[in-house]
Amino acid sequence: MMSRWVERILKEFPPELSRLWIAADPDDVLLDEQVLASLRGGGFEVLPFEDSVAFRTDYEERFRGAWDRGEPGAAPALVIHLRSGATDDLPWDYLRHGRRVSLSLADLFPKLSYGVVRQIGPEHFEALFNAHSEYAIQSLGEVLTKDFVLTHIFGLSPHLISRSETLWRELMRLHFSDKVLPPVLASHVANILGRQAGFKDLPLEKLFTSKGYFLRLVQDAWEQFLTRDGVAGLRAAHAARGDQEAVPEIPFEHPDVRVLVDSMFLDGMLHPVSIDGTPADIPHWAKIGVVEDPDALAKLVAKGASRLAASLPGMDASHRDWAHAARRLGEVISRFHSLAPGQSDPIGNQVLNVQRAADDRLREWVSAHYADLPSLPVAKGPVMLHHVPRFLSLCRDAGEARVALLVFDGLAMDQWVQIRDRLMLRAPELAFEESACFAWLPTLTSVSRQALFSGMKPREFANSIETTAQEPALWSRFWQDHGLRANEVLYRKGIKRTEQLSEIETAIADPAIKAAGIVVDTVDEIVHGAIFGKRGVAGQISSWCESGFIERLFGALLGNGFHIYLTADHGNVDAVGIGRLNQGVATEVRGERVRVYRSEAIAASTPDDIDAFRLDIGGLPSDFLPLFAGGRGAFVPAGEPIVSHGGLSVEELIVPFIKVTHASTTK
Numbered sequence: 201m202m203s204r205w206v207e208r209i210l211k212e213f214p215p216e217l218s219r220l221w222i223a224a225d226p227d228d229v230l231l232d233e234q235v236l237a238s239l240r241g242g243g244f245e246v247l248p249f250e251d252s253v254a255f256r257t258d259y260e261e262r263f264r265g266a267w268d269r270g271e272p273g274a275a276p277a278l279v280i281h282l283r284s285g286a287t288d289d290l291p292w293d294y295l296r297h298g299r300r301v302s303l304s305l306a307d308l309f310p311k312l313s314y315g316v317v318r319q320i321g322p323e324h325f326e327a328l329f330n331a332h333s334e335y336a337i338q339s340l341g342e343v344l345t346k347d348f349v350l351t352h353i354f355g356l357s358p359h360l361i362s363r364s365e366t367l368w369r370e371l372m373r374l375h376f377s378d379k380v381l382p383p384v385l386a387s388h389v390a391n392i393l394g395r396q397a398g399f400k401d402l403p404l405e406k407l408f409t410s411k412g413y414f415l416r417l418v419q420d421a422w423e424q425f426l427t428r429d430g431v432a433g434l435r436a437a438h439a440a441r442g443d444q445e446a447v448p449e450i451p452f453e454h455p456d457v458r459v460l461v462d463s464m465f466l467d468g469m470l471h472p473v474s475i476d477g478t479p480a481d482i483p484h485w486a487k488i489g490v491v492e493d494p495d496a497l498a499k500l501v502a503k504g505a506s507r508l509a510a511s512l513p514g515m516d517a518s519h520r521d522w523a524h525a526a527r528r529l530g531e532v533i534s535r536f537h538s539l540a541p542g543q544s545d546p547i548g549n550q551v552l553n554v555q556r557a558a559d560d561r562l563r564e565w566v567s568a569h570y571a572d573l574p575s576l577p578v579a580k581g582p583v584m585l586h587h588v589p590r591f592l593s594l595c596r597d598a599g600e601a602r603v604a605l606l607v608f609d610g611l612a613m614d615q616w617v618q619i620r621d622r623l624m625l626r627a628p629e630l631a632f633e634e635s636a637c638f639a640w641l642p643t644l645t646s647v648s649r650q651a652l653f654s655g656m657k658p659r660e661f662a663n664s665i666e667t668t669a670q671e672p673a674l675w676s677r678f679w680q681d682h683g684l685r686a687n688e689v690l691y692r693k694g695i696k697r698t699e700q701l702s703e704i705e706t707a708i709a710d711p712a713i714k715a716a717g718i719v720v721d722t723v724d725e726i727v728h729g730a731i732f733g734k735r736g737v738a739g740q741i742s743s744w745c746e747s748g749f750i751e752r753l754f755g756a757l758l759g760n761g762f763h764i765y766l767t768a769d770h771g772n773v774d775a776v777g778i779g780r781l782n783q784g785v786a787t788e789v790r791g792e793r794v795r796v797y798r799s800e801a802i803a804a805s806t807p808d809d810i811d812a813f814r815l816d817i818g819g820l821p822s823d824f825l826p827l828f829a830g831g832r833g834a835f836v837p838a839g840e841p842i843v844s845h846g847g848l849s850v851e852e853l854i855v856p857f858i859k860v861t862h863a864s865t866t867k
Contacts (some may be wrong), residue, residue, distance in 0.1 A: 204333065205326040206238045208308070215242060218299035219267065219277040224285045228577045229303040231281070232322045233518050236572040245275035245818075246575050249282050249290070254660055256291075262822075274818075281575070311336040313345035319384045321580055323520065324353050346388045354379065358392040365454040367399065371407055371414060372460040376469065378524045381408040402448060412633035416863065419470055421450040422461075422489055426473060426482075453483065462488050466504045468531025471621065472497070498543040501535045502550060508532060509554040512561050519573060519583055522562065523636035526854035529558055530613030533851070534621070537614070537738040544735075556832065559849045566641075566848060571818045573638055574657055582637045582857060585648055588767060589655035589675075592715065593682045595763060604708070604716040604762040606753070606860075607652060609645065610724035610845060612771030614734070615741055616856040622745040630754060633859040639770045641817050642794040642826040643845050643852040645724075649769035653691075653717055654678060657819035665824060668693075675717045688712055693719035698749045705756045716762065722749070727772045730843040734774050737843060754860055764860040773851045777840035778811050778833035792834040793847030797825045815848070 202210075209229065213221060221244070223230055230236065236246055249255050259278070266273030280294060287300055306314040308325075309332050317328070331352035340348055350356045354374065361367050374380070381389065383405070390404035406413050424447050451457055464470045465488045472491045482490070491497050508528050513521040536544055536551050578587040579594060592603045608616075613636065623630055640648040640658055646666050647658050654661055654674035664670040672691040679689045690713045692704060708716055726740045744750075757764050773793075781795055795812075797803035803825040806812055811830035820826070829835055832849065834842050845852045 202238060203234065203326055203330075205232075205329040206234050208329065209235050209303070210238055210242065212301045212303065213239065213242075213244065213277075213279070215244075215277060218297075220294070220298040221277065221279040222282065222287050222290065222294065222298040222300045223279050223303060224282050224287050224300065225303045226283060226285050227303070227305040227318055228283065228322050229305065229308065229325065230279070231575055231577045232325055233569065233572055233576070234326060236575060237569060239279065240275075240571065243276035244279050245277070246279045246281050248575060249280050252291070254656075255280075258659070309336075311339045312348065313340065313342045316342055316345040316349065316384060320349060320353070320382050322577060323518065324349075327353050343388070346385055350381075350385055350389070354381065354385070356381075356389070358389045361393060362396065364398060364449075365451045365457055367393070368450050369454075369456040369460065372418075372457065372464065374408070375411050375414050376460055376464060376467075378411075378520065380411055383409055401446075410633060412631055412859075415469055416631055417447065418450065418464075420447045422452065422470060423473055425450070425452050426475075426486070426490065452486070458485055463507075465489050466500065466507055467528050468504065468535065468617070471624075472500065494540055494543045497535065498539055498547060501532060501539065502547045504528075504532045504535070505547070505550050505554045509557060512554075512558055513565065514561065515565060515568060517565060519569070519576070519638065522565065522850075523854060525558065526613050526636055526850050527634065529555070529850055530617045530856075533614035533734075534617035534738070537618070537735050555850070559831070562850050562853065563848055566853075567815065570638075570641070574819055581635055584638045584651075585640060585767065585769065585855070586651040586655055586657055587637070588652055588765070588857070589678045589682075592765060593679075595765075596682075596714070600763040602714055602716075602760070602762045604718065604757045604764050605652075606757075606764060606766040607649065607717070607719045608723055608766060608768050609649070609719055609721050610727050610770060610772055611768035611856065612734075612773070612851045613854065613856055614851065615723060615737070615771075616766075616768075616858065618738055618741055619745060619750060620858075622742070623751060626745070626748075627751040627754070629863055630751070631861050631863040633861070635857045636854050637767065637857045639768075639853050639855050640819065641815065641848060641853065642791065642796065642828065643770035643847065644791055644794065644796075645769055647820075649719075650674065652767070652769055658824070659819050659821050662821035662824070665821060671717075675715075679715045684714055688714040690716040690718075692717070693721070695720045696722045696725060698747055698752065701749070701752055701756065704753065708757060708760050708762065716757070718753075720753075723768075727843050727845075733841060734772070734843055737772075758860070758862060766856065766858040766860055768855040770845045771849075771851045771853070771855055772843050772845045773832060773847065773849045775829070775832045775834035775842050775844050775847075777836035777838050777842065778829060779835070779838045781806065781810065781835050791846035792836055792842055792844035793829050793852070795827045795835060797827065798823050800825065803827060 230246060239246060247255065247258065262274040263278050280298060285302065287295065305317050309317050312332060328349065335352065356370055361370065386405045386408040389408055393399045393404055452461055465472055470489065472489050474491045513525050532551060573584050576583045578591045582588045582591045588605065592605060595603055620632055640651045646668055649668060650661055650664065650671060651658055653671045655678045658665055661674065675691045676686055676689045680686060690707055695704065695718060704718065722744055723741065726737050730737050754764060775793060806827055811833055812827050813830055814827055828847050834844055836842055
């Protein structure tokens with residue numbers, strides 16, 4: 201059933217009035233997943249007007265030409281989306297034929313402060329619209345609007361928080377549900393709570409706005425809590441903090457806090473401390489946060505898998521729900537691979553079942569929602585890989601003068617979790633703000649990595665879609681289009697070994713470099729040589745972590761003033777052969793998990809006895825037609841195990857997006 205929010209937006213677009221629309225939308229009202237899906241269901245496609253030349257090409261090829269021939273084209277109607285209130289700068293022929301619509305948060309939320317509403321993000325507009333309709337009985341000023349949004353969107357009332365357990369319960373509740381407060385609201389909450397003696401020394405704004413900082417502080421506080429109970433952890437909690445910041449005492453034993461801590465350990469947000477034996481006086485409830493032996497960790501993995509299986513996102517989920525689920529799955533898989541065979545074998549089928557269930561759910565969701573992802577806003581973080589350069593440009597505009605994009609080619613979420621956990625021990629001065637984004641389908645390097653470095657959809661680099669040779673030029677062109685000179689942009693690939701870092705260190709020491717793109721190929725090389733599955737890959741990644749390569753690379757970049765963002769072009773998955781496709785030279789691109797055809801007739805000739813499927817992916821060239829292996833299959837001899845990519849699984853499609861900082865500067 202369509203929500204009132206979506207109905208309100210869609211009534212601005214009566215389909216019978218025009219097939220070309222111009223939406224002046226400075227507040228990104230249209231760029232809401234439900235709104236986009238409903239528009240597409242009504243025959244509309246929404247295209248952002250960012251590059252006039254690229255837009256003109258897309259419009260002429262996919263819409264106007266077909267319409268002039270009396271054909272439906274890519275969609276019956278097109279909405280040109282402008283992230284401004286002005287339409288007069290558009291080409292004359294668009295203005296002549298298009299019907300103009302103006303969308304404004306000030307008009308949609310007339311009783312709330314526009315200055316506050318515009319800072320909370322489009323993902324909250326639907327809930328806010330419902331609350332505004334039901335509870336906003338008079339015009340509210342700035343302060344009351346902040347209280348209104350906190351109450352009705354985040355379920356938070358700072359005026360009622362007076363006890364330590366209430367504060368930490370609310371923080372844990374928000375971060376466990378993957379919510380952080382926008383800075384405008386976090387500042388308001390900090391001002392209210394900071395008046396109380398018990399809270400005035402806490403970094404309140406940072407606790408409400410940074411999940412990475414919050415989890416790090418809670419992890420340290422947990423180890424401090426265990427130490428008070430006579431348990432020796434892996435490290436002293438406060439000693440690992442680069443800024444020697446005091447670790448607060450969190451009332452873990454309070455029932456309201458305890459239940460959330462339990463869930464955070466099960467989902468991998470907090471990490472149990474390995475110990476030798478458990479003191480007799482440690483509370484039973486606290487054993488969730490310690491690992492006495494491998495059997496205890498195996499039980500934790502099994503419980504985490506069960507919880508995840510029971511809460512997988514459905515068809516109505518948002519991309520944020522899937523990103524959250526992918527990170528939870530990564531925690532489960534990483535912990536599973538750390539177990540010895542004697543502990544992992546009994547729960548192997550349970551973990552595999554949740555992986556398969558997640559993949560099946562994701563495939564259904566992708567068929568309905570993937571087409572909307574390229575149009576979503578990037579200001580708070582990239583949703584898809586081609587958003588990353590634009591997000592980095594926004595970061596530079598906000599004061600991050602030097603940015604580095606590290607692409608760990610082929611890195612799956614579970615492998616990032618493994619690397620992160622090793623770094624927490626080897627380099628505790630580092631901190632990580634973790635999120636995720638979607639790769640491009642098919643999850644091939646030539647498709648997804650080019651999108652990542654170019655900032656373009658694959659359709660826009662159709663001439664080079666089968667090679668990565670153009671990446672340096674595409675990366676440089678993006679930054680030159682955003683104000684940098686060619687000598688201020690660095691690109692390096694093929695970085696695998698520690699001895700190669702000297703050249704990188706020399707290159708990034710050049711003060712002229714403002715944007716660095718570095719491809720680290722180690723994981724992809726390990727994956728393509730894997731003979732013992734992802735468990736074997738995990739063992740080799742562990743050895744790589746011990747080499748010191750990663751922390752040396754991070755240290756060099758941070759030491760030269762770079763803001764580091766790490767991601768991957770795709771992940772990888774354990775697959776099993778379903779048989780080869782013997783079609784001669786029919787396929788242009790041959791991956792183990794995907795075949796790509798240039799002819800519809802040949803693409804349709806796939807044998808019926810092969811478990812494979814087609815999927816229409818709007819951002820690909822019209823003559824780039826992928827055929828995906830079904831489930832966890834691969835186009836290799838039947839029954840042959842392989843670690844590969846190219847397909848549509850959670851582990852391949854949803855990749856890490858991480859900001860790496862010094863712990864002392866985490867924001």
